[in-house]
Amino acid sequence: MKIYHGINSYKKIKNNTVVALGMFDGIHLGHKKIIKHAQKIAKDIAGELLLITFNTHPKHLFSPMKKDYLLTTNEEKIYILKKLGVNSILFLNFDIKTANMSAENFLKKDILEKINPQTIVVGKNFRFGKDKQGDIHLISKHSNLASIEEIKKNKQKISSTNIRELLRQGNIKETNELLGHTYFIKNQIIHGFGLATRFGVSTANIHIPKFKLLPEGVFKGYTQINNSNHLSAISIGLRHTLDRHKEKLCCESHLIDFKKNIYHQNIILELKEKIRDQQKFNSLTQLFDQVKKDIIKIKS
Numbered sequence: 001m002k003i004y005h006g007i008n009s010y011k012k013i014k015n016n017t018v019v020a021l022g023m024f025d026g027i028h029l030g031h032k033k034i035i036k037h038a039q040k041i042a043k044d045i046a047g048e049l050l051l052i053t054f055n056t057h058p059k060h061l062f063s064p065m066k067k068d069y070l071l072t073t074n075e076e077k078i079y080i081l082k083k084l085g086v087n088s089i090l091f092l093n094f095d096i097k098t099a100n101m102s103a104e105n106f107l108k109k110d111i112l113e114k115i116n117p118q119t120i121v122v123g124k125n126f127r128f129g130k131d132k133q134g135d136i137h138l139i140s141k142h143s144n145l146a147s148i149e150e151i152k153k154n155k156q157k158i159s160s161t162n163i164r165e166l167l168r169q170g171n172i173k174e175t176n177e178l179l180g181h182t183y184f185i186k187n188q189i190i191h192g193f194g195l196a197t198r199f200g201v202s203t204a205n206i207h208i209p210k211f212k213l214l215p216e217g218v219f220k221g222y223t224q225i226n227n228s229n230h231l232s233a234i235s236i237g238l239r240h241t242l243d244r245h246k247e248k249l250c251c252e253s254h255l256i257d258f259k260k261n262i263y264h265q266n267i268i269l270e271l272k273e274k275i276r277d278q279q280k281f282n283s284l285t286q287l288f289d290q291v292k293k294d295i296i297k298i299k300s
Contacts, residue, residue, distance in 0.1 A: 001082050004090040005055065007110050016047025019117040022126060023160070024053050026071030027080045029180040030123060030158045034148045035084055038121040041146065047118060051086050052111070053077070054094040060211065061099055068168075070211040071160055076186045079268075103129020103138055112142060119144040153178055170215045172271045182221075182270040185212060185251060189265055201291055202259060205252045206269060214251060218275045220298045223253045224268035231256045233294045234269050237278035256295055 004010045020038040024031045035051065042049040059069045072080065074091065081089060092098070092110065106129050111117065120139055124147045128134040136147045151158050158178045166175045167183070175183050190207045204223060208214065216237040222229040233254040253269050275294055281287040 001078070001086070002088045003078065004088070006093055007090070007114055010050075010090050010115065012115065016042070016045045016118045017115060018042040018045070018047050018049050018119045018121065019111065019115060020049060020051045020121045021111070021128075022053060022122060023057065024051070024072075024077065025057060025160045026163055026179060027077065027084075027181075028158050028160065028163060028178055029153065030148075030151050032084065032180055033151060034121055034123055035081075035086065037146060037148055038119075039085065041119050041121065045118060048088060049086060050088045050090055050115065050117070051081060052090045052092060052115075054098075055091040056094040057211070058094060058099070061094065061096070068211070068213045069164060070209070070213055071163060071167075071183075073186070073209045073212060075209075076184070079186060080181065100130050103132075103134025105129075107134060107138065107142060117143065119146055121146040121148065123147070124149050164213060167213055167215045170217050170274050170277075172215060172219060172274050175215075176272070182272060184268050184270045185209070185214065186268045187266065189263055189267055201288060201295075202255045203252050204255060204262060204267060205250065206267060208249060208251050214249065215271070215274070216249075217277050218294055219271045220273040220275055221253070222270045222272070223255050223258075224270065225262055225265060229270075230258050231298065232269070233275070233291065233298050234271060235278075235291075254291055254295060256299060 018038050018041045020035050022031065022034065038049050055074060057070060078089065111120070120143050122136060122139065124136060126136060136145060139145045154174070154177070156162060163175055163178050166178070172183060185206060185208065187207045187209055189204045214236045219234045221232050221234045223232045233256070235254070236251045237249065239250050251269065275297060279290065281290065
């Protein structure tokens with residue numbers, strides 16, 4: 001896979017470049033439809049698909065106090081796109097200068113002049129440029145355009161915004177249906193309090209990436225280590241029992257029937273089903289008694 005950071009780093013390999021353009025946060029079923037269509041066009045013309053996205057979500061620039069909005073980090077995005085067969089990704093810088101660029105300037109200078117795509121593929125409601133003035137009509141004036149209709153599942157429009165709302169509600173089942181894959185977090189294991197092992201529970205604490213949106217609760221899921229999946233009880237929330245004065249969200253996976261040392265490894269936690277809400281316990285014994293009950297429920 002070829003990954004380019006910034007427009008000036010991109011080196012065209014084939015003349016027939018097909019561009020799939022968008023933020024692609026979450027890479028849900030609607031995004032996958034865009035990507036699949038772009039891949040088909042590229043194959044039909046013996047060209048290359050280049051997926052163009054941004055290194056920073058616009059929400060970070062315009063709503064900096066909102067910390068819980070990101071469905072996929074750039075690393076997670078690359079992971080999913082690689083599985084979808086995307087071979088080239090260009091991360092454009094999104095900053096104040098980019099945000100204030102007119103839609104026509106962005107299209108002409110960053111896309112048409114520097115990439116010269118044979119076709120641009122976007123969602124029908126895609127907007128870009130200062131004040132979101134650019135749309136499919138502007139693109140079609142200057143380039144071959146393929147616009148993809150939005151899709152619905154269970155009578156609900158599939159969008160990153162709707163998926164964020166489902167996650168905040170803890171509705172992981174419907175979230176996964178709209179994504180077309182299991183919602184996950186990918187990052188490095190960090191040291192926790194080291195208490196779980198004393199209670200006979202193997203636990204991996206994972207560093208939560210900045211701005212990553214996670215639902216609170218206890219979930220049935222899987223911990224992926226070196227491409228191997230291990231059934232787990234995954235807890236996301238504040239540490240009410242262990243650290244009552246801190247308001248920092250924590251994420252830990254209680255790996256079932258697993259005893260290996262995996263500190264500092266990069267892992268993936270997949271959320272399959274919500275088991276219960278977070279609870280406050282009066283003692284560590286009560287906490288880990290409940291964790292053991294969660295594990296029994298997940299294994300059954």
